[in-house]
Amino acid sequence: MFKRNKTRRRRSSRQRGPVARAFFFLVKAGVWFVVLSVGWVLLYKVVPVPITATMLMDPNGHTKDWTPLSRIDRNMVDAAIAGEDGKFCSHHGFDTGAIEKAIAHNQRVDRRGRGHIRGGSTISQQTAKNVFLWQGGGYVRKAFEAWFTVLIENIWGKRRIMEVYLNIAQTGIGTYGAEAGAQRYYRKGAAKLSSIEAARIAAVLPLPDERAVNGATGFTRRHGNTIAARIGVVRRDGLDACIYR
Structure with missing residues (x-):
């Protein structure tokens, strides 16, 4: 039978x-x-992310030191929110307003042929891309990014997303994570970063291969000072409430 x-x-x-x-x-x-x-995604909810595609493909190698969020200064967390995603605690993975503004800005840049392309990705989207996918654009990668963003928002939660982000985000040439960045630039751990030190690291996150933390000048220096000033706003307005309850 x-x-x-x-x-x-x-x-x-x-x-x-x-x-x-x-x-x-x-x-x-x-x-x-x-x-x-x-x-x-369930595995990385409890296990530190060992390596990413970005790290593997970095021609400069990679230096990293996984550090629990409890040992990363609140200044670094608030600097990341201030510089990268002010609505981190209130959105569900996507900030449609930021995406629309980025599209409008980039269209103006294309027409004029000058200026910098602006991204509209949230910290959640950046984390999903950096952990599970590859760099570069394309609709296929964007679709996968959206899928993983939904998963980590619902499975990890905000605190874990921030912890992973601050451990795998590139903070300099061949340098990944807040701890490795703090050790490289300030010769101390991420647990002891001042607001201006954290802000300078956050200022290079969009272009870590091109911007310098030590001896920062021009835009990077101004952007770092702006982020440092916004750290107080993040704390005052509870924009980090999903992490520090």
């Missing part, structure tokens, strides 16, 4: 047309992707 049923299933499979076989293959692949991606 078992052999007969197995033979029937094989015949049924052969009788399907190419479109049907492709459909069933895509369904199976989709199910496997969901299962594996959810499992991957």
Whole structure:
């Protein structure tokens, strides 16, 4: 009986047309992707992220030192919120207002041919991309980024997202994470960063290969000073309340 049923299933499979076989293959692949991606996210909810594609492809190598959020100064957390994502605690992974502003800004840059391209990604999106995906644009990567952003928002929560972000974000040439950045630039741990030190590190996050923390001048210095001033606003207005309750 078992052999007969197995033979029937094989015949049924052969009788399907190419479109049907492709459909069933895509369904199976989709199910496997969901299962594996959810499992991957669940694993990193409790296990430190060992390495990322960005680190592996960095021609300068990579220096990192995983540090729990409890041993990263609040100034660094608030500087990241002030500089990268002021609505971190209030959005669910995506800031539509920031995305719309970035699109409008980038269209003006393209028309004029000068200025810097601005991103509209939240810290959650950046974390999803940096941990699970690769750098660069494209609709396919953006779609995967959105999927992983939804997963980490719902499985990790805000505190874990910030902890992972501050451990895998590039803070300089070949340098990843707040702890490695603090050791490189200030010869001390991330637990002892002042507001201006944290702000200077946060100021280089968008372009870590091009901006210098030590001896920062021009835009980087001004941007760092602005972030340092905003740290007080973040704390006063409870913009970090999802982390420090």
